[in-house]
Amino acid sequence: MNAKTRQRRPAFDREAGVAIAQALFHERGYDAVSLADLTEAMNIKPPSFYAAYGSKAALFERAMLRYAQENALPLDELLAPDRPPAQALPALLLAAAEQYGRDSLLRGCMITEGLRADDPAARQTAENLANGGIQAIRAYLDQVSPQEAQTLADYMAVTLRGLSASACNGMPYERLMQVARTAGRFIAHELAEKTEESTAASISSDP
Amino acid sequence: MNAKTRQRRPAFDREAGVAIAQALFHERGYDAVSLADLTEAMNIKPPSFYAAYGSKAALFERAMLRYAQENALPLDELLAPDRPPAQALPALLLAAAEQYGRDSLLRGCMITEGLRADDPAARQTAENLANGGIQAIRAYLDQVSPQEAQTLADYMAVTLRGLSASACNGMPYERLMQVARTAGRFIAHELAEKTEESTAASISSDP
DNA sequence: TGACCTATATAGTGAACGCTACATATCGCG
DNA sequence: CGCGATATGTAGCGTTCACTATATAGGTCA
Secondary structure, eight states: OOSOSOOOOOSSOHHHHHHHHHHHHHHHOTTTOOHHHHHHHHTOOHHHHHHHHSSHHHHHHHHHHHHHHHTSOOHHHHTOTTSOHHHHHHHHHHHHHHHHHHSSSSOSOHHHHHTTOSSHHHHHHHHHHHHHHHHHHHHHHHHHOGGGHHHHHHHHHHHHHHHHHHHHTTOOHHHHHHHHHHHHHHHHHHHHHHHHHTTTSOOOOOO | OOOOOOOOOOOOOHHHHHHHHHHHHHHHOTTTOOHHHHHHHHTOOHHHHHHHHSSHHHHHHHHHHHHHHHHSOOHHHHTOTTSOHHHHHHHHHHHHHHHHHHSSSSOSOHHHHHTTOSSHHHHHHHHHHHHHHHHHHHHHHHHHOGGGHHHHHHHHHHHHHHHHHHHHTTOOHHHHHHHHHHHHHHHHHHHHHHHHHTSSSOOOOOO
């Protein structure tokens, strides 16, 4: 008993509470989920809630971080620097559409939709996470296609937000995927033309 | 009479009130605008508000109808049946981006963003108007490019929603326009290829 | 055991929400 | 001028919001 000086009694599983909150926030959005909704879903009372999480906004941040870790797109793999953009960007769009439309209840991107929260603190949290994703795309494009980086990054941002919003508004999975395929094909065509124009340019042999 | 403790002003301009509400709802969204915000902006008291408009949701509907009449994109002209889609669809995207990003305060599409209202009645109103726009695009494409109508209509819907969401989240006007130009060029390229493929094919001349 | 400590439930807090009962002020009309 | 109809201001309705003061139940240690 020397090692454990004092054991915290886990009267209720706090991580499980974060998971419950994550689902509720993803399903309905930050503002539409009330304290009463959360405490009822967790089967606890408000004082336990505040002892465990501090505030609704703080729990939202934990829920979004959990979402980012468990559900966010693997940008590191999708946007590996040795991957040509004509392959990476369509793959990213497909992966996004697949995730946004997969679960009929948890539609869209929790972070992207969190940008619309009325609460400033919650919105700021979402903005920080969303900026991370956008900057990852931008950093990748700065390496592989610096001339078109800004335009392509903005096009990706707009398309991803449109996919998330459309998913939230009920566009079926198959049609979301079809739009992602279409946008990906557009990008691939555009990049193919650019490559043809600059024929003898940097030839990065792909493994 | 000690003093006229209560003064009453002449009747206020109800249409002007709708215009004020339209601006507030567009700027902040339905849920983020409270009755206190509305009555303060109109310089009236709640009973006058309810005598004039019935409810917050009813005023939102009037404000969105006003928006649709005054600010909505001229789909009839942009999507005239005799206009080729390779010209009409990019023009629609450009017009949308132009409108969504023009006013730094009234960003995005009021109807599209109204789809996110928590209040069911307000959301239903927005959905009815939004469906009208989508169906106009779909009806145009059914005429001019029936084979690709569904996919192109969905692509347009996703891109328009992405443009509106990105505008609301602060993407600058010039970058919105650049994304719209890019997406429009993608569509034009795609449709040009389709036309080349079916050059000598069955030319079912529609009158 | 019994002091100690933490997490819990009871039962609220004040503020803001959309909305309204009521009395009073203004207007059109004779 | 007076009367009815109407619209407005004062004041407050009931509800819900995020959040908390207080006391107790239950586990951990001496």
